[in-house]
C-alpha cells in the first residue's frame with residue numbers, strides 16, 4: 142500500500158510539472174502576441190508611409206494588418222505577403238516598360254535630329270554613337286535622365302550653330318508671349334530651395350526684354366532643373382520600395398519557417414500529450430487492478446519511467462520551440478527596426494513633399510489640390526450637420542492691364558498682397574485658395590443668407606482700399622465676386638458652377654461687385 146501511495150504522489154508531482162510546463166507555454170504565447178502587436182503597429186506605419194503610391198499595395202497592407210491581428214491567422218497572411226511582393230514586382234515591371242517606351246521615344250527624336258544637315262561634324266559623330274547607345278535597354282530611370290540631358294545638349298549645339306550662321310533671328314510678339322507664359326508657369330511650380338534664386342533671376346529675365354537665345358536657354362535650364370527634381374523624387378521612392386521589398390521577404394521567410402516548425406511541434410506535442418495521458422491512465426488502472434504489491438511496484442516503475450521519459454521529451458521540445466521563436470522574433474525585430482527607420486525618413490520626405498504640393502508658391506495660399514481636399518471636408522460636414530455652406534469665386538478686375546502697364550513682377554506682387562488681404566479678412570473656419578492665375582475660391586461654412594452679402598462686400602471693399610502705388614501712380618484694384626449656397630441634394634461641383642456663373646454676371650454687370658446666385 143505504501144508503494145501505491147508513493148506512485149500516486151509521483152503522479153501528482155508529474156501533474157504539477159505538466160501544469161508548470163503549460164504555464165510557461167502560456168507565457169511564451171503572451172510574449173509572442175506582444176511581438177505580434179509590434180509587427181502590426183509597424184505594418185500600420187508602413188501603410189501610412191506607402192499610402193497613395195499604389196492603391197493595390199495600400200489595400201494589401203491593410204489586409205495584412207487585419208490578418209496579423211491574431212497569431213493563429215498568420216498562415217492566412219502568407220498569401221498577402223506573396224501578393225505584396227507581386228505588386229512590388231509588377232510596379233518594377235511597369236517602370237521597365239515605361240522606360241522602354243521612353244527609350245523608343247528618344248530613338249525617334251534622335252532620328253529626326255540626324256536629318257539636320259547643318260549640325261557640326263563633331264556633333265553628328267556624337268549623335269551617331271548616341272544612337273547606337275540607345276539600342277541598349279535602360280534598366281533604371283537614372284540611365285534615362287542623362288540621355289534626355291544629352292539630347293537637349295545636341296539640340297543646343299545645333300541651335301547654336303544655326304544662330305552663328307544666321308544672326309538675323311528676330312524676336313517676334315509670339316516669342317515675347319511665350320516668355321511671359323513661361324514666367325507665369327514657373328511661378329506655379331515649386332522648385333527646391335537651392336534652385337529658387339536661379340528661378341527668380343530667370344523670371345526677371347523672361348519678363349524683361351528677352352532675346353530668342355535667352356528664351357531657348359531658359360527652356361533648357363528649366364527642363365534640366367525639372368529633370369533633376371524628378372530624378373531625386375524617383376530615387377527616394379525607389380530606394381524605399383527596394384528596402385520595403387527586402388524587409389517583406391525576410392518577414393515572410395521568418396513567418397513561413399516559424400509557421401512550419403510550429404505546425405510540426407504542435408503535432409509532436411499532441412502525440413506526447415496522448416502518450417503522457419495514456420501512461421497516467423495506465424498507472425491509475427494498475428493501482429486499482431493489481432493486488433500484489435511487488436507486481437504493482439514493478440509495473441508502476443515501468444509506467445513512471447516511460448512517463449518521465451515522455452515528459453522530458455516534451456520539455457526538450459518546448460525548449461527548442463522557445464529558442465526557435467526567440468531567434469525568429471529577433472530576426473523580425475532587426476528587420477522591423479531597419480524598415481521603421483526607412484519608413485520614417487520616407488514619411489518625412491513625403492510630408493515635406495505633400496506640404497509643398499498643397500501650397501501655391503507665389504501667394505503661399507492653399508492651391509487647387511488643397512481646395513479640392515477642403516471642399517470634400519466642408520461638403521461632408523454640410524451633409525452631416527446640415528449647416529449652411531457657401532462657395533465664392535472671385536477674380537481680379539482687369540488684371541491683364543496691371544501686367545501690361547507695370548510688368549509681370551508688379552503683377553506678382555499685387556497677387557501676393559491681394560492673397561494676404563483675402564486671407565486676413567476671413568475667420569479660421571473659413572478657407573481661401575488660389576484657384577488659378579488671378580482667380581481665388583472661398584469656402585464659407587455656417588454663414589446665413591443675410592450675412593453672405595455683407596461678408597463678401599466687406600472682402601471686396603478691403604481689397605479696393607489697398608493703397609497700391611505703381612510707378613508713383615495710385616492704382617485701385619477691384620474684385621468681382623460670384624457666390625452660391627450649396628443646396629440640398631446638390632453636389633459641390635454644381636454649386637461651384639453656379640458661383641462661377643454668378644462671377645461672370647458680376648463681370649458683365651460692370652465688375653467691382655458681388656453677385657449672389659439665389
Ligand SMILES: Nc1nc2c(ncn2[C@@H]2O[C@H](COP(=O)(O)OP(=O)(O)OP(=O)(O)O)[C@@H](O)[C@H]2O)c(=O)[nH]1
Nearest residue numbers: 325328537538539540541542544549552553578579
Ligand atoms: N503677374 C502674373 N500675372 C498672372 C499670373 N497668372 C495669370 N496672370 C495674368 O492675369 C491676366 C488675366 O487676364 P484676363 O483673363 O484677360 O482677365 P483680366 O485682365 O483680369 O480681365 P477681367 O477678368 O475680364 O476683368 C493675364 O494677363 C495673365 O497673364 C501670375 O501668376 N502672375
